[in-house]
Amino acid sequence: MTSTSRTLGLAVAQLGPIHLSDTREKVVGRLVEMLREAHSRGAQFVTFPELALTTFFPRYWMEDAQAHARFFEKSMPGPATQPLFDEARRLGVGFYIGYAELTLEGRSFNTAVIVGRDGSVIGKYRKIHLPGHADHRPDAPFQHLEKKYFEIGDQGFRVFDADGTRMGMCLCNDRRWPETYRVLALQSAEVVVLGYNTPSFNINWNEPAHLRTHSHLLSVQAGAYQNCLWVAAAAKCGSEDGHHMIGSSVIVAPTGEIVARTLSEEDEVICVRADLALGDNFREHIFNFAKHRRPEHYGLIVERTGAGEPL
Ligand code: ING
Numbered sequence: 001m002t003s004t005s006r007t008l009g010l011a012v013a014q015l016g017p018i019h020l021s022d023t024r025e026k027v028v029g030r031l032v033e034m035l036r037e038a039h040s041r042g043a044q045f046v047t048f049p050e051l052a053l054t055t056f057f058p059r060y061w062m063e064d065a066q067a068h069a070r071f072f073e074k075s076m077p078g079p080a081t082q083p084l085f086d087e088a089r090r091l092g093v094g095f096y097i098g099y100a101e102l103t104l105e106g107r108s109f110n111t112a113v114i115v116g117r118d119g120s121v122i123g124k125y126r127k128i129h130l131p132g133h134a135d136h137r138p139d140a141p142f143q144h145l146e147k148k149y150f151e152i153g154d155q156g157f158r159v160f161d162a163d164g165t166r167m168g169m170c171l172c173n174d175r176r177w178p179e180t181y182r183v184l185a186l187q188s189a190e191v192v193v194l195g196y197n198t199p200s201f202n203i204n205w206n207e208p209a210h211l212r213t214h215s216h217l218l219s220v221q222a223g224a225y226q227n228c229l230w231v232a233a234a235a236k237c238g239s240e241d242g243h244h245m246i247g248s249s250v251i252v253a254p255t256g257e258i259v260a261r262t263l264s265e266e267d268e269v270i271c272v273r274a275d276l277a278l279g280d281n282f283r284e285h286i287f288n289f290a291k292h293r294r295p296e297h298y299g300l301i302v303e304r305t306g307a308g309e310p311l
Helices: 024-040 064-071 082-091 172-176 178-185 210-226 278-284
Strands: 007-014 045-047 094-102 108-115 121-126 159-162 165-171 191-196 230-235 238-240 243-245 250-252 258-261 268-275
Touching (some): 007 024, 024 045, 045 191, 082 094, 108 165, 121 165, 165 172, 172 191, 178 210, 191 210, 210 250, 258 268
Parallel strands (some): 045 094
Antiparallel strands (some): 007 268, 108 121, 159 165, 230 250, 238 243
């Protein structure tokens, strides 16, 4: 079947470090700069990182109220982020951005939104797979307190119409779980956008540093190939107040091939002209879900949370 070609100017805007001393206004200035560069290179959609407005604060122990006051957004857009929304609308570029959300009821989530080319918020996602711990571990070199600062997301994994592109989204650790991509692909997603903040060092065991990049790339490439998706993954990376996080932001095609990858651990834009019809060939043949999947044999995936005894 010859696919009709539909293309999307798809970009990732990787952020270098954000330090505790960096203001939101300064960070938003960096985001606007990268949005402009992406637009000048043909981007129609730009993917920013997870928690793109502040340092990765879950590495620090503090009272919830302190964290909420300093690192959370009460609205999106808000006063500090409005310039980004205004510039995106002026240029006619959609975007995804991750941030810490504090709701009017006082609930807290690790959140991302997809914004249309007209500057309107099209969809919201709240992180479901929260890694790390909730207790204080003073002997560890740093904390990973996403289970303390954020509630488990309550929006599910959903696909939105982003100016004609069927777009799903997720956040960071979600990209390591195959269920994430499959639930989005079963809703006919053709692109999945995600941001991540991935510490280079594992506080739980002496994991070789290179494996962090290996497992990141393996996860997004497998997710893309097995679900016929374009995947755009944006890092916030480099050394934030001495705490290093991996870069390797990538754009992956439905073939599973890396089409673009950042070279630095600084602010860096990568951009491709994504042929959305490329996924059609895979959906039509090897991963024709309707023709080949056998859910009657997959029951354990939703019946069990942890591993149990053989059937
Ligand atoms: N960060 C990391 C991530 O999933 C992590 C946490 C790293 C978990 C490596 C397991 C292995 O990329 C966030 N923010 O989820």
